[in-house]
Amino acid sequence: MxxxxxxxxxxxxxxxxxxxxxxxxxxxxxxxxxxxxxxxxNNPVKISWETLRDVTFKKKWYPEESVYMLYPTFGPNVNKLNGKEVLLTGYVLPIDAEANLYALSAFPFSACFFCGGAGPESVVGLKFKKTGRKFKTDERHTLRGTLKLNADNIYELNYNIEGAEIADE
CATH class of the missing domain: 1.20.5 (Single alpha-helices involved in coiled-coils or other helix-helix interfaces)
Incomplete structure (x- = not known):
């Protein structure tokens, strides 16, 4: 048993x-x-400014403007994000508010790439889905949109968010 x-x-x-x-x-x-x-x-990938530092720059001559500029070589982590929907938090900087041209910066205006000592990887061009909203300098927001890498168009930033919209309101 x-x-x-x-x-x-x-x-x-x-x-x-x-x-x-x-x-x-x-x-x-x-x-x-x-x-x-x-x-x-289509869930957005939350990225940080640290992620966007995966880039190196070399001086390159641009004859159309007769100037040397920094040419980016994007690293593998950033390349994987090209064309992906992302979320990124930073300070909104008006480039031309009347034309709805804004940038998102890792730093406030006083320390940004344009005015301070930060590098070009610390700003992202914003191409908004809807136009008309006016932003004040240094408004802090999280934006959602499609990340596009730019190495060749010298008239745009190296990073751009297309179809941008505010994600934190």
């Missing part, structure tokens, strides 16, 4: 272990499917 009870207990433990392992595998599979859906859907 004792051996029968022991055999039943061993069988139950073995069955419970199998059921737990099967449940665990199914649970992992559903998590992986969820993770895949999250990465493959």
């Amino acid at each position: 004792k051996s029968l009870i022991a055999a039943l207990l061993v069988s139950m433990v073995a069955i419970m272990g199998f059921v737990k392992a099967e449940y665990s595998d199914k649970n992992t599979e559903s998590k992986d499917k969820f993770r895949y859906r999250a990465l493959s859907s």
